[in-house]
Amino acid sequence: MRGRLWGLALYMFVLGFILNLLGIVSHVLVSSLAKRWFGTPLPTAFTTEWFAYAWSNFDLGRVLGVTIFIALAVVVLALILGFPAAYILARRNFRGKPLLLLLYFLPLLIPQMTYGIPLATTMYRYAIGGTVAGVILANLVPMVPLAVFILMPFFEQISMNLEWGAAMMGANRFQVFRRILLPLTVPGLLTAGVLILVNTVSNFELTFLVSGAGSQTLVVALFYNVFAGGVRPVYSVDAMAVMYMTTVMLLLLLALRFVRPTQMVFRLDQPQR
Numbered sequence: 518m519r520g521r522l523w524g525l526a527l528y529m530f531v532l533g534f535i536l537n538l539l540g541i542v543s544h545v546l547v548s549s550l551a552k553r554w555f556g557t558p559l560p561t562a563f564t565t566e567w568f569a570y571a572w573s574n575f576d577l578g579r580v581l582g583v584t585i586f587i588a589l590a591v592v593v594l595a596l597i598l599g600f601p602a603a604y605i606l607a608r609r610n611f612r613g614k615p616l617l618l619l620l621y622f623l624p625l626l627i628p629q630m631t632y633g634i635p636l637a638t639t640m641y642r643y644a645i646g647g648t649v650a651g652v653i654l655a656n657l658v659p660m661v662p663l664a665v666f667i668l669m670p671f672f673e674q675i676s677m678n679l680e681w682g683a684a685m686m687g688a689n690r691f692q693v694f695r696r697i698l699l700p701l702t703v704p705g706l707l708t709a710g711v712l713i714l715v716n717t718v719s720n721f722e723l724t725f726l727v728s729g730a731g732s733q734t735l736v737v738a739l740f741y742n743v744f745a746g747g748v749r750p751v752y753s754v755d756a757m758a759v760m761y762m763t764t765v766m767l768l769l770l771l772a773l774r775f776v777r778p779t780q781m782v783f784r785l786d787q788p789q790r
Contacts, residue, residue, distance in 0.1 A: 542762070549756040567756040574749070575742055575757055577735075581764075584734040587649060587724075588717040591656045592710045598657070599664030599709070604698070606665065607672035622666060624659040629722040632658070637726035647729030655723040660716065664709045671705030672698075711772045719765055735761050 549567055551560035571577060606618065624632065636655060640646035645654065675698070683693045721736050728737055739761050743754055 545755045545758050545762075548752055549759045551752055554752075567750065567752045568760070570750070571753045571757040571760070574753065575738065577738075577757065577760065580733060580735055580738045583649065583732060584718060587652050587656070587732075587734060588714050590653050591660050591717045592713045594653070594657055595660040595664045595713050596706055596710060598661050599668055600702075600706075602661075603665045603668035604672050607669045608677070622662050625662050625666065629659065629720075633723050633726045636723070640727050646727045647732060649732045651727045652724055652732050652734070655727045656717050656720055658723070659720075660713045663713060663716065667709040667712065668702065668705045671702050675701050711768075715765070715768045715772050718768060735764065 547560065548554060550563045550565065552562035552564045554560040602621075606614070633655070636658065637646055640651045640655065645651040679697050679701075680693050683697055688696070718734065719736060720734075721740070724734050725737050725740065728734065733741065739754075739757055742749065742757060
């Protein structure tokens with residue numbers, strides 16, 4: 518009897534969460550298409566002009582360009598920095614490694630506001646805050662550990678016998694990297710790249726703290742347009758929100774197309790080396 522009650526409670530919770538989410542999303546979607554919506558269950562007329570209004574008045578072309586540039590830059594730099602770190606951490610066992618991993622992954626475990634405020638203060642002190650470079654550097658703080666976290670299992674799945682065999686055949690380190698490690702870790706690099714891309718586009722806290730007028734990403738620009746002073750049609754803000762939701766959903770679909778959760782599991786029986 519108790520098991521049935523817990524099952525019913527869980528079912529009701531999940532159902533309520535889904536209905537609440539669908540209600541919020543559908544309200545924003547309908548509002549973005551409404552010609553005018555006041556005092557009626559549904560708008561009396563529909564239009565797509567708010568999307569054009571938001572695109573031109575909120576300068577979304579430039580904002581999207583900045584968002585794409587920042588996201589791609591973070592992906593490339595995070596993979597470049599995370600690749601060698603993940604290789605060393607996956608291949609070497611040493612005293613204090615669990616503590617080092619814990620410290621390294623702290624940006625993923627603690628709220629970003631905890632370290633985002635002092636980080637933003639330091640960046641503005643050295644004139645890095647408010648720039649595109651500052652936003653990229655701030656987003657690298659959690660994204661490099663994310664890249665390492667994803668790439669480590671892929672390196673652990675590659676037998677060291679392949680590297681030893683290549684070295685015995687006369688291959689140098691660069692040839693081992695180019696012909697063995699890089700081809701075998703392409704799925705891991707793709708997985709990490711897509712997840713870093715999704716997280717960077719949707720990262721609000723750090724980007725909000727260090728961005729300026731010319732370095733806002735889409736999510737920060739949406740926040741400013743919702744709460745900024747002045748008079749603007751609420752339908753245009755909802756249209757901008759729909760654009761943001763569509764962008765993130767497309768990235769999530771791309772991530773689910775390439776990412777397998779079973780690839781992001783650490784092996785517990787790591788052999789001593």
